[in-house]
Amino acid sequence: MTGSGRWAGETPGQRYDRLALPFVRHYTRLLLHGTVVPDAGQVLDHGAGTGEVSLAIHRRHPTASVTALDPDPDLLAQLRVKAGGDAAWLAVVHGTLDTTSITISADVIFSQLVLSLTTNPGHELAAMRAHTAPGGTLRAAVLAGPDRMLAFAAYWQAASAVIPGALAASAYPHLRFTRPDSLRQLAEAAGWQQPRVEPADTHRTATAAQLWQWLSQTLPLYTADGDVIATDALSRARSDALRRATLEHLGQYRNSGGNYEVPTAGWLLTAVA
Numbered sequence: 001m002t003g004s005g006r007w008a009g010e011t012p013g014q015r016y017d018r019l020a021l022p023f024v025r026h027y028t029r030l031l032l033h034g035t036v037v038p039d040a041g042q043v044l045d046h047g048a049g050t051g052e053v054s055l056a057i058h059r060r061h062p063t064a065s066v067t068a069l070d071p072d073p074d075l076l077a078q079l080r081v082k083a084g085g086d087a088a089w090l091a092v093v094h095g096t097l098d099t100t101s102i103t104i105s106a107d108v109i110f111s112q113l114v115l116s117l118t119t120n121p122g123h124e125l126a127a128m129r130a131h132t133a134p135g136g137t138l139r140a141a142v143l144a145g146p147d148r149m150l151a152f153a154a155y156w157q158a159a160s161a162v163i164p165g166a167l168a169a170s171a172y173p174h175l176r177f178t179r180p181d182s183l184r185q186l187a188e189a190a191g192w193q194q195p196r197v198e199p200a201d202t203h204r205t206a207t208a209a210q211l212w213q214w215l216s217q218t219l220p221l222y223t224a225d226g227d228v229i230a231t232d233a234l235s236r237a238r239s240d241a242l243r244r245a246t247l248e249h250l251g252q253y254r255n256s257g258g259n260y261e262v263p264t265a266g267w268l269l270t271a272v273a
């Protein structure tokens with residue numbers, strides 16, 4: 001998909017970086033903080049996207065080898081550009097732990113904002129465990145529930161009020177981890193030791209226009225039957241109503257300068273193999 005108007009010719013990876021990175025990068029800082037990566041260690045960036053975490057690891061730990069795994073070839077293309085092409089420290093792998101024959105025995109696995117997007121997070125956690133060296137570490141950032149991940153919840157809640165048949169925010173799998181215990185128990189059942197889940201309380205500061213672009217252009221909308229609602233096909237009036245309702249939900253987070261500071265909370269899961 002390419003952008004339109006000012007963003008015509010933009011690649012999907014550039015689009016992800018423009019719209020999503022201002023939200024994602026708060027998590028990168030939290031995820032990497034305090035995580036020990038051994039010298040010359042093997043790191044797996046699970047769901048690497050455009051390489052936000054892979055590149056941050058390389059900056060902090062230049063002797064580590066990073067494997068960047070993702071099923072989206074468009075995002076991986078942007079990762080390659082940002083890494084400057086073939087780099088000795090980086091292996092880019094297209095696919096998932098299920099679809100590739102990746103043989104890594106990682107010292108650390110980072111997984112940033114991926115688990116909620118997978119159809120079976122418990123299965124994904126077990127696959128990650130199987131690709132970790134004994135004593136290796138998992139650090140995962142996971143979205144919290146609709147009561148804390150208020151930016152996404154506002155958009156989906158507004159959609160359910162404005163678009164007939166649209167799913168309520170609480171029904172989106174992206175926001176399924178409402179309580180830290182549910183994530184901790186899932187990790188334990190997948191064979192991880194000493195799983196610990198801490199709140200990652202972040203927020204996104206943005207203008208109304210930036211907020212609307214980010215939410216409306218990166219989040220899917222579903223019906224209760226699981227069908228995708230084509231937002232491109234919404235009438236102008238309905239799209240305007242959705243925009244107004246979304247910003248109204250977030251009105252209390254508007255600061256005196258007219259910008260929004262919206263809670264975008266998640267969890268940080270740490271566990272040992």
Ligand SMILES: C[S@@+](CC[C@H](N)C(=O)[O-])C[C@H]1O[C@@H](n2cnc3c(N)ncnc32)[C@H](O)[C@@H]1O
Nearest residue numbers: 024047048049052070071072096112113114118
């Ligand atoms: C919200 S993006 C996060 C990307 C990156 N970690 C970041 O912080 O920018 C989620 C990523 O997870 C990837 N993904 C989805 N299912 C996956 C799976 N089963 N295994 C690995 N990656 C997956 C998507 O392709 C997407 O790039």
